[in-house]
Amino acid sequence: xxxxxxxxxxxxxxxxxxxxxxxxxxxxxxxxxxxxxxxxxxxxxxxxxxxxxxxxxxxxxxxxxxxxxxxxxxxxxxxxxxxxxxxxxxxxxxxxxxxxxxxxxxxxxxxxxxxxxxxxxxxxxxxxxxxxxxxxxxxxxxxxxxxxxxxxxxxxxxxxxxxxxxxxxxxxxxxxxxxxxxxxxxxxxxxxxx
Numbered sequence: 001x002x003x004x005x006x007x008x009x010x011x012x013x014x015x016x017x018x019x020x021x022x023x024x025x026x027x028x029x030x031x032x033x034x035x036x037x038x039x040x041x042x043x044x045x046x047x048x049x050x051x052x053x054x055x056x057x058x059x060x061x062x063x064x065x066x067x068x069x070x071x072x073x074x075x076x077x078x079x080x081x082x083x084x085x086x087x088x089x090x091x092x093x094x095x096x097x098x099x100x101x102x103x104x105x106x107x108x109x110x111x112x113x114x115x116x117x118x119x120x121x122x123x124x125x126x127x128x129x130x131x132x133x134x135x136x137x138x139x140x141x142x143x144x145x146x147x148x149x150x151x152x153x154x155x156x157x158x159x160x161x162x163x164x165x166x167x168x169x170x171x172x173x174x175x176x177x178x179x180x181x182x183x184x185x186x187x188x189x190x191x192x193x194x
Contacts, residue, residue: 027051027067029097034193036090038101041073042111044150044162044187045090046178049097051081062171063179065100068147069093072115078122080144085121098194102187104154104162113157118149135175137163151176160186 029049039045046065069079077090093099104111127143129135139152151163164180165172172180181187 027092027095029095031094032096032099032193034093034099034101034191036075036093038191039071039090040103040111041071042104042108042114043071043190044102044104044181045069045071045077045093045099046102046182047093047096047099050093050095050099063177065178065182068150068178068181070115070118070150070153071101072119078115078118078149080124080126080146080149082126084123084125085118085144085149087119087122098192100182100192101190102182103190104160105186105188106154106158106160110154110157110159114150114153117156118153121149130175130177132173135173137174137176145175147176147178147181150181162186 027047027050045068047067048065051067069077071077071090072087075090076087077093078085078087121144125143127141127145127148130145130148137148137151139155141152144152154160154162162181162184163176164184168174
């Protein structure tokens with residue numbers, strides 16, 4: 001009976017996720033050779049040459065890394081993408097020109113709580129406010145951009161604050177850019193591939 005209840009709760013959780021949030025819109029790029037076996041739940045995946053839709057709109061992204069996602073386990077990752085927060089296969093990272101995996105210096109419990117919190121945001125719309133220089137970031141918002149979602153998940157889960165410039169910076173305004181997740185002292189590089 002408990003097994004049946006477990007299966008039912010998983011099915012109900014899946015049904016609560018909007019279908020559009022699960023439909024892959026592939027990362028673009030020339031590909032890379034990242035060894036996906038290095039990933040641990042809660043790892044931050046940063047890419048360059050993966051979010052062509054952003055570059056089509058802007059022509060540039062501030063910082064080396066252009067997009068951020070978080071590995072949630074079982075071959076899946078969560079990201080804020082142009083159509084909103086979604087869960088997609090992590091194998092999509094192999095489409096990027098270049099990718100890096102960063103790990104947050106914290107406990108497995110905090111990583112797990114960050115994942116759980118981020119999953120409650122699936123289906124929320126993409127947040128374009130980072131496009132303005134002043135921008136802004138919120139932990140409890142009604143929309144998220146890629147690095148904001150990951151930063152907020154860790155902050156809500158008990159820290160650490162993985163924004164390299166938690167207040168105002170001349171380069172990023174009040175935003176948290178993918179590059180800042182990499183440059184923060186509370187994260188470290190696990191793997192990089194191109």
